[in-house]
Amino acid sequence: MTSLAVHFPALVVVNLLICSFVMPVLDRWKKNLVIPVALGSMALSFVFSIHLAVRVSVEGAFGYAMGGWVAPWGIEFVVDHFSVFMLLTLTGVGLLILVYATQDLVHELKEDVLGWYYTLYLLLMASMVGLALTNDLFNLFVFVEICAIASCAIISIKENRECIEASLKYLILSAVGSGGMLLGIAMIYMVTGHLNFTHVTEALPQAFELYPRNIMVAMALFAAGIGVKAALFPLHVWLPDAHSSAPSPSSAILSGLVIKVYAAVFIKLFLKMFPWEAYEAIPLMTIVLIMSSVGIVMGSMFAIVQEDIKKMLAYSSVAQIGYVFLGIALLSQNGTLGGILHIFNHALMKSMLFMAAGAIIYCTGVRRISDLKGIGTKMPMVMSVFSIGAFSMVGIPMTNGFISKWYLAIGALDVDKPLYVAVILLSSLLNGVYYLPIVVNAFFGEHKGNFQMSRKLPLQMAIPLIILASAIIITGIFPRLMLDLADKAVLFLLN
């Protein structure tokens, strides 16, 4: 057991990859094994992540050399406080979404592609976990591409017109993004001769004196590439269509986890790798600050006018990813803490809201917000869960959304930028404008017979919702749980 435990950093990815490739075989051979194996491998990865988290908290950060080839020759994985924070978020929320997916997909997909969905889902999870762990630039690029293809594929698997079109748009734009990132990697390799993050970090300050232009171009390319993939405001055009037309579990994972993982990549590259002198040469962080605060306001504005509930949630994601980038770009300890914490909090909230919307669509087939009046009496559990998510989005105390906004606001004050506190406040009000009417109408609106309950909510769909809702409340009342981990991650990043 102890000898196997050494390989957990690799196994957490490899286990998902292997199971993903086994899925199509199982689908033909033993159909009833598909779901247990998929759930089993996700649960196993979650257990591995917990083990890694415990080990990091005892021993501190440690590296893992793939195949025994140490850093300059082989690919290295580094398990530090930040990557275990991401690992726990990814595998935990991913497991819950998968439990939900086992029931929801049956009515959304054709029967012959059901097995393939789990292949894509596990592949996507594997690439995201890999992105959180990797310490190698080219490995990063490969995982980014796997992530891009898998996330497009779990949209287009539904095969209706909107999904195919949204998926193609997403694919083309994210190909531009990965192209930019690869060119950035080329620029860095050109001046440093390394691909390993640790070695690049050591070589960059000296390289910056000799070839400042290369590094500035690389930073711009990385920022643009990650910006497209994480849907930072003016580059978000693909997100609303893609996230709203996809099957509900796909929307949940795409909005909850995939865009966050790129924010994590941004943190890894820009807070750990690039030298601080470079930020004096180009005001990159100021640009990101402006982009994210415009995104926070505009995303909410767009969300207000939406008719379709999933489209509204998708635009709300544009606003929420803005918070994460705002926190990172403030470059103060509390701000970064708020940004990192919001990765976790928003993963809980948004995946839960998308799953609640999916549950409403599953039971009644209603997507229009105006038709949702009085649904609270028919589906009290789902709507209470939705309300908790909505309160958390607005940032009402006792929910975890309040905690991350609080730290963002403190972070903005720490660096004397009170304007961004105003942005956070304004956006909280705007969030209230589009979330709270749904809640109020659902419970107190008059039911006009716009919908029928055609199906009862199965247990597999109800349990993830309840777990996520209680997690929102628990981390809202006892924020210490995740805050300690995020705090250590920030200290590790900014020291």
Place this chain on the structure above:
Amino acid sequence: MIEILSKLLHNFYYLIAIILFVIGFHTMLSHSNLIKKIMGMNIMETAIFLFFVSIGYVEGGRAPIIQPGQEHIYVNPIPSALILTGIVVAVSVTAFALSLIVKIYQHYGTVDAEEIMLIRSRET
């Protein structure tokens, strides 16, 4: 001016890679035909590969196959090895994009992005 020109001439493979990149990027953004967009995407990716591989080139170097007793200058093999992976990734993205375009053609009867927009706006 002459200094810049001579520098460019000396590193002409970087220049050509960047020109190709811009051609590809422009094709991708300006054409409404989806197939042409994918072609532009491929030109762009090829340009990046060319750029990456030319980083590893050493003047007068040869393939790094070491034979005992012979001393040579070798090119840096790492960029070539990496780009092999990059090409595989680019091929799979292209294949996936083309298969999506086939589906779009089945649904709309056209591969032109503007016509698809027209069809969609007429329906709503």
